[in-house]
Amino acid sequence: METLRVGLLGLGTVGGGAARLLLDEPDRIARRAGRPVRLTAVAVRDPHKPRSIDLAGVELTGDAHAVVADPAIDVIVETIGGTTAARALVLEALAAGKHVVTANKALLAEHGPEIFAKARAAGRAVAFEASVGGGVPIVQALAVALAANQIQSLAAILNGTCNYILTRMTGEGLSYAAALAGAQRLGYAESDPTLDVDGTDTAHKLAILVQLAFETSVKPGQIARQGIDRLELADLTYAGELGYAVKLLALAKLTPAGLDLRVAPTLVKRGAPLAEVRGPYNAIRVVGDSVGDAFFHGRGAGAAPTASAVVGDLIDVATGRAQASSRVASLWADAAPARPLAPPSKIKSRYYLRFTIADQPGVLGRIAQVLGDLGISIASVIQHDSGDDAPDSSPVPLVIMTHHAIQADLEAAIALIDRLDAVHASTVRIGVED
Amino acid sequence: METLRVGLLGLGTVGGGAARLLLDEPDRIARRAGRPVRLTAVAVRDPHKPRSIDLAGVELTGDAHAVVADPAIDVIVETIGGTTAARALVLEALAAGKHVVTANKALLAEHGPEIFAKARAAGRAVAFEASVGGGVPIVQALAVALAANQIQSLAAILNGTCNYILTRMTGEGLSYAAALAGAQRLGYAESDPTLDVDGTDTAHKLAILVQLAFETSVKPGQIARQGIDRLELADLTYAGELGYAVKLLALAKLTPAGLDLRVAPTLVKRGAPLAEVRGPYNAIRVVGDSVGDAFFHGRGAGAAPTASAVVGDLIDVATGRAQASSRVASLWADAAPARPLAPPSKIKSRYYLRFTIADQPGVLGRIAQVLGDLGISIASVIQHDSGDDAPDSSPVPLVIMTHHAIQADLEAAIALIDRLDAVHASTVRIGVED
Numbered sequence: 001m002e003t004l005r006v007g008l009l010g011l012g013t014v015g016g017g018a019a020r021l022l023l024d025e026p027d028r029i030a031r032r033a034g035r036p037v038r039l040t041a042v043a044v045r046d047p048h049k050p051r052s053i054d055l056a057g058v059e060l061t062g063d064a065h066a067v068v069a070d071p072a073i074d075v076i077v078e079t080i081g082g083t084t085a086a087r088a089l090v091l092e093a094l095a096a097g098k099h100v101v102t103a104n105k106a107l108l109a110e111h112g113p114e115i116f117a118k119a120r121a122a123g124r125a126v127a128f129e130a131s132v133g134g135g136v137p138i139v140q141a142l143a144v145a146l147a148a149n150q151i152q153s154l155a156a157i158l159n160g161t162c163n164y165i166l167t168r169m170t171g172e173g174l175s176y177a178a179a180l181a182g183a184q185r186l187g188y189a190e191s192d193p194t195l196d197v198d199g200t201d202t203a204h205k206l207a208i209l210v211q212l213a214f215e216t217s218v219k220p221g222q223i224a225r226q227g228i229d230r231l232e233l234a235d236l237t238y239a240g241e242l243g244y245a246v247k248l249l250a251l252a253k254l255t256p257a258g259l260d261l262r263v264a265p266t267l268v269k270r271g272a273p274l275a276e277v278r279g280p281y282n283a284i285r286v287v288g289d290s291v292g293d294a295f296f297h298g299r300g301a302g303a304a305p306t307a308s309a310v311v312g313d314l315i316d317v318a319t320g321r322a323q324a325s326s327r328v329a330s331l332w333a334d335a336a337p338a339r340p341l342a343p344p345s346k347i348k349s350r351y352y353l354r355f356t357i358a359d360q361p362g363v364l365g366r367i368a369q370v371l372g373d374l375g376i377s378i379a380s381v382i383q384h385d386s387g388d389d390a391p392d393s394s395p396v397p398l399v400i401m402t403h404h405a406i407q408a409d410l411e412a413a414i415a416l417i418d419r420l421d422a423v424h425a426s427t428v429r430i431g432v433e434d
Numbered sequence: 435m436e437t438l439r440v441g442l443l444g445l446g447t448v449g450g451g452a453a454r455l456l457l458d459e460p461d462r463i464a465r466r467a468g469r470p471v472r473l474t475a476v477a478v479r480d481p482h483k484p485r486s487i488d489l490a491g492v493e494l495t496g497d498a499h500a501v502v503a504d505p506a507i508d509v510i511v512e513t514i515g516g517t518t519a520a521r522a523l524v525l526e527a528l529a530a531g532k533h534v535v536t537a538n539k540a541l542l543a544e545h546g547p548e549i550f551a552k553a554r555a556a557g558r559a560v561a562f563e564a565s566v567g568g569g570v571p572i573v574q575a576l577a578v579a580l581a582a583n584q585i586q587s588l589a590a591i592l593n594g595t596c597n598y599i600l601t602r603m604t605g606e607g608l609s610y611a612a613a614l615a616g617a618q619r620l621g622y623a624e625s626d627p628t629l630d631v632d633g634t635d636t637a638h639k640l641a642i643l644v645q646l647a648f649e650t651s652v653k654p655g656q657i658a659r660q661g662i663d664r665l666e667l668a669d670l671t672y673a674g675e676l677g678y679a680v681k682l683l684a685l686a687k688l689t690p691a692g693l694d695l696r697v698a699p700t701l702v703k704r705g706a707p708l709a710e711v712r713g714p715y716n717a718i719r720v721v722g723d724s725v726g727d728a729f730f731h732g733r734g735a736g737a738a739p740t741a742s743a744v745v746g747d748l749i750d751v752a753t754g755r756a757q758a759s760s761r762v763a764s765l766w767a768d769a770a771p772a773r774p775l776a777p778p779s780k781i782k783s784r785y786y787l788r789f790t791i792a793d794q795p796g797v798l799g800r801i802a803q804v805l806g807d808l809g810i811s812i813a814s815v816i817q818h819d820s821g822d823d824a825p826d827s828s829p830v831p832l833v834i835m836t837h838h839a840i841q842a843d844l845e846a847a848i849a850l851i852d853r854l855d856a857v858h859a860s861t862v863r864i865g866v867e868d
Contacts, residue, residue, distance in 0.1 A: 029582065292739055296730055299728075
């Protein structure tokens with residue numbers, strides 16, 4: 001059969017990994033794809049920069065637009081990242097009649113409607129397994145293998161950098177700053193880690209999973225988002241005493257009030273599979289109305305796991321499966337039966353609360369009364385003896401785990417409590433995953 | 435687009451679950467499939483038996499051959515089980531130009547070469563997600579999502595009945611017989627549980643996974659197989675003391691000596707995801723050369739999880755993805771690059787050994803010497819004080835965990851040790867998963 005000719009944009013971690021796999025394993029890939037898959041051209045910013053990868057027989061160019069326009073190319077693999085040049089090149093590729101494989105979650109999360117409208121108009125496939133979950137095949141699982149289900153909920157660890165930082169904070173008692181510095185030394189965090197640690201990257205990936213699982217188009221900006229960058233070690237420690245790990249979760253749940261979407265540090269019961277995900281791994285727990293609960297775990301990033309996803313997508317284009325999926329999936333389409341988003345005020349959750357209070361009698365009682373007045377009941381309390389050495393005037397932590405409460409009620413209670421004289425700092429609030 | 439017309443053979447747990455999902459969710463399934471998927475005819479042994487499912491508008495017949503031959507049907511779903519009638523009907527269906535969806539692991543494990551040769555000759559698809567792992571989409575994962583990888587190893591819990599029994603033995607200190615009786619009361623085990631507990635069902639499923647992961651056709655009879663039916667609670671307890679859980683694992687590993695295949699109770703380190711799989715769940719750990727380690731976990735059986743898999747396969751047939759996969763996948767084909775099987779004698783593993791010895795000085799030394807003479811080194815030992823009350827003559831257990839040893843050497847050592855006067859019963863040997 002005819003060779004599938006691949007044009008690759010970008011030769012960084014993702015692009016370099018995909019190029020290496022295509023060049024190292026042509027026989028295996030041809031067998032699985034039913035025809036040869038050949039890396040024909042690679043576009044990079046600087047084609048004269050020395051590279052560790054041997055691109056003999058592959059055209060190396062600085063002109064990405066030329067690769068996209070090249071009639072000798074069937075499919076474009078976009079790994080340059082960002083949303084400006086990548087958007088233009090992907091749209092050009094589709095207009096030129098090429099299929100697209102991309103690892104670019106920001107691009108799909110921000111420009112999904114435009115890109116998939118263009119793909120439908122051009123009759124071409126856009127495959128994006130590598131955009132979420134690294135090596136974990138969660139896109140295929142939701143789009144294909146679990147297609148018979150209405151997904152009820154998703155809970156996922158989608159950012160390996162954050163999970164690595166939280167694992168080290170918990171395991172070694174490191175501060176956030178120390179754990180971040182360690183992650184940067186090992187290459188698990190970038191020198192500017194903002195988009196990872198503030199939850200933006202996770203929100204991008206959640207927007208893609210929400211499209212697949214709930215046929216609903218959301219912009220990342222519509223997702224309530226909190227990062228790990230203001231987490232204190234103390235809260236991880238108290239959570240541990242209560243039997244919980246703290247994880248940065250992407251959460252999506254069908255509720256009577258609508259689709260509840262959040263990215264936030266969250267307490268997960270020890271022993272639950274998500275709580276036990278360590279280091280730079282990703283994991284996704286899916287509940288479907290037919291399949292029940294299913295759990296997927298694997299490497300979240302890195303050249304080889306992402307290459308597995310990108311080349312898997314190329315094999316899917318070569319066999320025609322990706323085109324069959326694109327024909328039926330109304331991804332980011334207006335016609336799709338979107339779900340309304342739940343107003344945050346109506347969301348119900350259990351909460352971990354840490355109050356900073358004066359070490360004097362009666363404070364716990366007053367806080368409990370405010371919570372009770374707003375219908376919030378208490379599941380457990382930690383208040384450690386501050387010790388005989390501590391001056392009576394120094395504030396002490398009071399940790400309360402609530403039963404299910406409506407977020408608006410909880411916020412009202414915290415506002416009242418934070419105005420009490422005996423409360424010395426803003427109350428820390430972290431949701432608890434069921 | 436044209437309706438996909440489905441003929442269903444069997445209306446037991448799997449067939450009934452699939453029928454219910456097709457009848458309850460036609461809109462959702464049509465949306466995901468790109469066209470209506472209609473349950474047209476159902477063949478059962480006794481069409482007059484009262485049923486809890488409303489089959490209004492569906493032809494119900496006692497003649498499975500007529501359904502298979504019916505030109506108004508596009509795809510046959512085979513859920514009758516067994517390998518005689520099922521084989522004949524599947525071959526007839528393919529000959530009549532129909533695609534086949536099956537949940538029948540015994541059929542594929544025993545007759546895969548014949549069925550897939552027929553499917554290729556007829557240009558039709560055979561889809562079988564429900565045959566392994568219940569709701570866990572491991573077939574799609576290996577065949578499609580991880581297609582860029584050479585799988586290096588698989589370790590899997592594929593029989594929910596066995597895992598339920600082992601979970602209760604470990605958690606509640608029940609004997610095998612008591613745990614089995616409990617599983618039977620709850621419907622997790624059949625009244626004749628032989629094929630589950632002796633490892634046959636797991637070996638059938640492993641044969642299918644080996645075909646997908648290693649392009650190698652093995653008969654279940656070629657897989658070294660040991661069940662859980664002779665496990666003693668004592669060994670689960672000692673394993674726990676050493677920090678391990680005992681699981682019935684299906685194991686497949688590429689080794690320098692060839693493809694090592696086994697079904698056996700195995701010690702898995704506590705904290706490893708496979709060790710933490712509880713109750714009637716299934717889980718599969720896959721290591722691929724590109725993706726690294728990936729882990730899949732979900733419900734192993736039951737009407738709804740299996741229906742998710744069966745209807746997922748029907749959606750794949752409706753979109754044409756299943757046909758695209760069948761065209762390229764050389765499943766159970768002679769042409770496929772099969773791997774030689776490793777001779778069991780050459781397999782290397784760590785081992786848990788329980789000796790039953792006289793409570794007298796020097797026995798541990800003699801056993802250690804035999805092991806040492808055969809190059810087997812000891813990682814840890816448990817020998818509990820038998821207590822002052824016990825008569826000196828009553829035998830005591832001695833538990834030894836070895837480092838990696840060649841199976842043939844270990845067997846020779848056990849044969850020598852079991853002939854020592856101070857050894858009072860056959861030594862128990864259980865492999866340890868790395």
